[in-house]
Amino acid sequence: MGKLVKDMMNPIEEYDKIDVEARLSDALAILKKNHEKLKAGAISNYHKTLFVTDASRKIIGKLSMYDLIRGLVPESAKKSELHIARVLSSRVLEVADQVGEFQEHYQWLHNSFFDLVKQEAHKRVKDIMSPVHPVLKEDDKMNHAIFVLFKEGVRQQLVIRNGEIVGVINLMVVLNQLLETVSPECGVNWQS
Numbered sequence: 001m002g003k004l005v006k007d008m009m010n011p012i013e014e015y016d017k018i019d020v021e022a023r024l025s026d027a028l029a030i031l032k033k034n035h036e037k038l039k040a041g042a043i044s045n046y047h048k049t050l051f052v053t054d055a056s057r058k059i060i061g062k063l064s065m066y067d068l069i070r071g072l073v074p075e076s077a078k079k080s081e082l083h084i085a086r087v088l089s090s091r092v093l094e095v096a097d098q099v100g101e102f103q104e105h106y107q108w109l110h111n112s113f114f115d116l117v118k119q120e121a122h123k124r125v126k127d128i129m130s131p132v133h134p135v136l137k138e139d140d141k142m143n144h145a146i147f148v149l150f151k152e153g154v155r156q157q158l159v160i161r162n163g164e165i166v167g168v169i170n171l172m173v174v175l176n177q178l179l180e181t182v183s184p185e186c187g188v189n190w191q192s
Contacts, residue, residue: 005159
């Protein structure tokens with residue numbers, strides 16, 4: 001019959017949670033503590049994704065590595081309405097004003113990484129998280145999970161049982177299962 005999602009998923013209890021009203025600095029503190037534990041040998045691994053909860057402790061979003069890094073980009077750079085076509089105006093004074101505005105929006109690129117983190121760490125989790133929409137059930141086949149990851153363009157998907165989130169399927173789970181499955185019968189011979 002093949003492996004089911006419930007056989008491969010990471011239990012949701014393995015993941016750290018963070019409140020939707022928390023700050024990016026709070027999320028970074030959780031990850032930093034885990035990183036230090038890993039370096040000290042107190043743990044052998046940890047999940048880099050944090051799940052975001054509302055006041056009722058229901059999971060409503062996630063903070064993946066991508067979300068955390070995206071959160072470091074200042075809002076002025078994300079919302080910049082400056083377009084190169086506008087900068088190429090023939091009116092010199094207008095161009096000078098636009099170039100100055102452009103430089104102001106991207107000044108942060110010339111700061112240190114420390115200064116960037118310090119500047120952006122105040123952002124709220126709710127402003128940088130990605131929403132989650134669980135679509136996998138624990139009794140789905142792994143082929144279905146792979147299709148959902150591909151179709152949704154996500155690297156991890158939540159798994160539900162009776163409407164409750166119970167686990168996570170991510171690319172590492174799929175890769176590990178792939179490496180366990182690969183054999184000469186599949187046309188892959190790694191022994192020379």
